[in-house]
Structure formats: structure tokens, C-alpha cells
Amino acid sequence: MDDDRGAGAAALETQTTRRGLFGLAAGGLLALTGTGAGAASTADEETSGKVVFIYDDSWREDWDQTFPVHQEKDAPACCAAVTEYVDTSWGLLPEHLREMEESGWEIMSHTSAHDVVGNLYLTEPAEPEDDRLAVDGSFLTDHDGEPIVIGTDGGTVENVIAGGGEDDDGFFLDLEEPVGEAFAAEETFVRFTDERIRKEVVGSKEELEEMGVDVDYFVSPFGRSEGLVEELVGEHYAGFANREGDGLNGLANLDPYDLGRTSIDGRSSSRADIETFYDQVAAGDYLGIVVGHSQFEETTEERVRFAIQEARERDLEIVTLREALSAHGVGPDEVLGADDEESTEDANGDDGAESNGDNGDDEGEARTEEETVGSAIRENGPSIAAGTGLLATIGLVGRAAYRRLNGSDGPN
Known part of the structure; x- marks a missing residue:
């Protein structure tokens, strides 16, 4: 293993957290969200349920192992890329991202350095x-x-x-x-400075788009989603892919800024957990969002193939997040407005100068009518942190009741 790859892995696998709503996502805890008669298999029933696959961190295994399986199964997915991992000896290359997108995948931002951008609390x-x-x-x-x-x-x-x-x-x-x-x-919260968080959240989107891909959605490291990050995502993205919830996102009332995910990683979920989750998606007409980490030893090609096949057996449509939300009227055009970039340029002045990074007033004044609608959608959601990946092993618990809950998590 290359030295830079090893350093990245070590940094990712030593994090621990104790706050909030961290995902009813795996390790048998999926069953708590509705097993029994309501979770019976719906393989022979019609369903309007959809499934979105997201793979976090943009390690090279996404390209070498996971992408070929999805191509084999003609199933799109999303890559949540960490820009500092891209173009390393162990990360995806810019051309990988572009080819993924050309093949029907969607690229998301997962920050610049995979550092926590949400609040910690005393x-x-x-x-x-x-x-x-x-x-x-x-x-x-x-x-x-x-x-x-x-x-x-x-x-x-x-x-x-x-x-x-x-x-x-x-x-x-x-x-x-x-x-x-x-x-x-x-x-009382503790977090990086506004400038640093803006670089991680907004700068990563700009960096990815400079690589030649479109980026509409944000994935927060370690599921921390409270604080300035919420404001920045609302201003610069069409949705927050892992802000809260257990992965079951109701199609009847989709809020792109309050989406949850559940894990398909081998270290977090059993095959039975995945099957139960898909049963719930099919039975309840949900948008089910699942997350995997291709670099995990337990998240094998066989595991990915199984996760795709089980969704297909239940007639669940596998789509990208952009496709799913657009089909239900809350995609990028509806939330941000088709002319969002042009509006932002106008707000910055004719010379294209950026507004003050520490003050969102200028950007707020420049919002289009469509952006205002998106803001109203966001304000209806609770301020709750949600984790996925290895965080899923500790289950989903109420934020207020379990602020002091200990658990371990890995890369998200």
C-alpha cells in the first residue's frame, strides 16, 4: 500500500462520535424500522419504490471493483468524491469521474479533505x-x-x-x-472557522466541476450536518444527501435537504438487513438511499452485486439521486432554479468577484424565486445529524435523549 493511501486510511478509521441521530442503518438494527407483516417481501407486487446507491470517498476501488459491477448490471450509482483524494495513487482520477458521469453515474461532493464540517458539542x-x-x-x-x-x-x-x-x-x-x-x-458548538468550512463545502464543489463533472448534491463526512454547513449546502447545492434519517425517504413528500441513508457495507449490514430494507422500500413507496465504501474489505464485488440484484428482485428502480428528485419535482432545476449560476454571477457583479465568504447576506439578496422555495423546504426540516457507513453499527437514536451516546464510526 502506498504511503499516502495508508495515511488516508488511518485518518479515516480513527474517528469516534457521540451525538445525535446516527442512522438506523445496519447491524440488525434495520429491522427496528418496521419488520413483521409490513416488511414482507414484495417481489411479486408492483411498486413505485426507487433506490439510489452512493459510494463514499472516491477511492480507486470505486473504479476497479464497484463501477464494473454496476456497469454489468446496467445500474447507475453516485460517487461522493473527496477532492484531495482524487488524482492520488490510491484515489480516483479525474478521468474516472468523467467516464463515470458519461456512463450514467452522478458525482457528488464529499468535501475537500474529509474533515468534519458539522458542529461538535460540549x-x-x-x-x-x-x-x-x-x-x-x-x-x-x-x-x-x-x-x-x-x-x-x-x-x-x-x-x-x-x-x-x-x-x-x-x-x-x-x-x-x-x-x-x-x-x-x-x-455550545465547536467547529472549524467559517473560512475553512466554506473551503470544504463550497470549494470542493468548485474543484470537482473544474474537473469536468456536474455536482448538485453534498455528502457530509461522519454524518455531522448541523451549523454553517447547512447554510452553505442550502446556498450552493440542490440537496443534502445524508442529513438525517434511516434511508427510507417518502416519495410523497421528498425534501432534498433532509435525506437519509443506510449502509450496505459488509461490516455494517448483513444480507438479511439489506433484504429487510428493500422490503420496506417496496412496501412503502420510498426512495431508499444506500451507501457503500468500496475500500472496505467486506464490501466486495459480490456484496455490491447482491445489493443490486435484491433491489431488482423487488422491482425497485435504481436511479441517481438527481434523477429520483427531478422525477418528483424537487430536482436541481426546481430547487435552485435553472438559471442559478447566472443569478449568482449577477449577484457577484459584472467582474464575477465573489461575495464575502463570511457573510451570506449578499448571496441571500441574490436568491431567485426558485431558491426561495428551496429555502422554505429546508426550514421545514429538523436540525438533526445523521451518519452512515460504520456509524450505522450503533443504530438510529433520538438526538435529545442520546446526546451522550458513545459509538464508533468510520469513513462516511
């Missing part, structure tokens, strides 16, 4: 003299020297990461300076 109160914070995840601990913000919607303070770890009480984050103010547990 699990214990902080006093002004504290230079260590108790937090609900380890995602920031290996970013020594990086600036962060700490606070609430009412105001934030800046600081710099000085390490972190885990002890008997949970995860902690060390700061270069005392926090300087008192902050309450649970309502």
Missing part, C-alpha cells in the same frame, strides 16, 4: 479559565494548530487546537489558550 460546561473542552467526538483532535470557533448562535470566540484525546469521561479537546468565557454543555 458535553460538560466550560469555565473561562478552561483550556480543555469535553466534546462529543474526536474529529478535531488531530488538527493541532488549526483555528476553531466555540460558542452558540448568539456569538462565538476563536481559539486554536492544541491536541486532544479520550479519557474515562469521554472525548476532550485541548486549546492553546483558555476559552475566555463560560459556555453551557450541549448547546
